[in-house]
Amino acid sequence: MRKSDCSKLHIAMFPWVAYGHFIPFLHLSNKLAQKGHKISFLLPKGVQPKLENLSQFPNLIQFFPLLLPQVDGLPPGAETTAVVPMNQQKYLAFAVDQTRDRVESIFKVLKPDIVFYDTWFWIPDLARQLGISPVFYVVAASMSAGMVLKHKKLTRETTVEEAIELPPGYPSSSVRFKAEEAHALLFLAEDFGSGLSFEERMHKSMIGSDVVAFRTYREIEGPFLDYFAQRSGKLVLLSGPCLPETKTQQLDEKWVSWLSQFEPGSVVFCSFGSETQLQKDEFQELVLGFELCRLPFLVALKPPKGCSTVEEALPEGLQERVKGRGLVYGGWVPQELLLHHPNIGCFVNHCGYGSMWEFLLSDCQIVLIPQIFDHILITRLMVNELKIGVEVERGKNTQIPKESLSEAIKLVMDKKNETAKMLKANRDKLKHTLSSRHLQEEYINNFIQALQDLVKK
Known part of the structure; x- marks a missing residue:
């Protein structure tokens, strides 16, 4: 292409319609805009007001709202995975696929150099027709992208043994699925809109790109x-990871006041992100596990399915038994700021990729309860490869017994325990590497140079 002066790039962003994708794409947008590059961000119309306050450079980051068509099977007005159950997300994908003509019109007017995308398999062909370089941006773990490159295509007839078999040459046998987790892989074979399975959609999106970019460090x-x-x-x-600076942000007084009742490093904090919603029995067993560990705890979870509040879902008598020691909260919490409070000593988490980066830069011990495909792989990386956390053992029907949760928490919180000491030492060493002031700057500068080289070709 392309342009004689490509020192400043114009980049379009078009992520999958989940906040776990919008936010990392916007974090990257902020890093690029900080260097003077222009960003055009495509997203569903109703999402824009919720993201605008996260834009640090409104003069360089412009939002372009898309009106999603109503399709059969999709709840009226639904625009993101936050309000659409997993088994209906194929309709959401199909709805966004129907915006192709609108996206093409936007691109013809904007004429960006590059488009970053993930789930939209039709973007590579469209982009090339308009002289735009398509870059597939992976906001989840790289090993999950590697698993999509399996030598055998998953189908509904795939056996458990075939599903959990590692691809040829996969770098580690310890980062793998267990037999009882095959369902987390077999979902890849299910319909995900426009006549494609999830696996086929991701494969076409990935293979069609000029470049694949990952939100990670080689370290x-x-x-x-x-x-x-x-x-x-x-x-x-x-x-x-392109995490934003948080040094100027302060934790709300209500959390500071509540945490101040306890000793440094003594509080167990649990959060499963904005989308995970447990069944009522799972939720109750989980909070009973926190009661059983006998440590102060703050549990921040969405109300379980069928309940409008967390209070109505709590086991009978729990609030009275843990009064003054434990708090179960159903609203949004500032997770990253809480992780840096000195009185938080342990983080119980689902191991979503965004949360992973936040706890890697904290001083907390880590207890992991993975929920879905990429969470499982990231957990195995943290536990088996990096050896910085523990995974809670599941019981019958893959449920988390309260005893298993309690034992995992007590293990990592026991300062005399050799395993706990080893986990802390490994995490401290890794944090020292990752928190280098210059590391992210070096990565983003090299990243931009590679993008500039791409548009010169």
């Missing part, structure tokens, strides 16, 4: 990145 996922590059034949770029 965390190096072998998996090398494996992906070798298996896919794609140029791989790394943006780093």
Whole structure:
């Protein structure tokens, strides 16, 4: 292409319609805009007001709202996965696919150099027709992208043994699925809109790109990145996690006041992100596990399915038994700020990728309860490869027994325990590397240079 002066880029962003994708794409947008590059961000119309306050450079980051058509099977007005159950998200994907003509019109007017996307398999062909470079941006773990490159396509007839079999040359046998977790892989074979399975959609999106970019550091996922590059034949770029600066933000007084009742490093904090919603019996067993560990705790979870508040879902008598020691909260909490409070000593989490970066830069011990496909792989990376956390053992029907949760928490919180000491030492060493002031800056500068080289071709 392209343009004689490509020192400043114009980049379009078009993520999958989940806040776990909007926010990382916007974090990257902020890092690029900070260097003077222009961003055009495509998103559903109703999402824009919720993201605008996260834009640090409104003069360089412009939002372009898309009106999603109503399609059969999709709840009226639904625009994101936050309000659409997993089994209906295929209709959401199909609805966004119907905006292709609108996206094409926007691109014809804007004429960006590059478009970053993930789930939209039709973007590569559209982009090339308009002289735009398509870059597939992976906001989840690199090993999950590698698993999509399996040698055998998953189908509804795939056996458990075939589903959990690792692809040829996969870098580690310890980062794998257990037999009882095969359902988390077999969902890849299910319909995900426009006549494609989830696996086919991701594969077409990925293989059609000029470049595959990952939101990670080589220091965390190096072998998996090398494996992906070798298996896919794609140029791989790394943006780093692009986490925003939080030094100027302060924790609300209500949380400071509540946490001040306890000793440094003594409080167990649990959060499963904005989308995870447990069944009522799972929720009750979980909070009973926090009661059983006999440590102060703050549990921040969405009300379980069928309940409008967390209070109505609590086991009978629990509030009275843990009064003054435990708090179960059903609203949004400032997770990253809480993780940096000195009285928080343990973080119980689902191991979503965004949460992973936040706890890697904290001083908390880590207890993990993965829920879905990529969470499981990230958990195995944290536990088996990096050896910085523990995974709670599941019982019958893959449920989390309160005893298993309590034992895992007490293990990592016991300062005399050799395993706890080892986990802390490994995490401290990794945090020292990742928290280098210059590391993210070096990654983003190299990332931008590679993008500039791409548009010069």
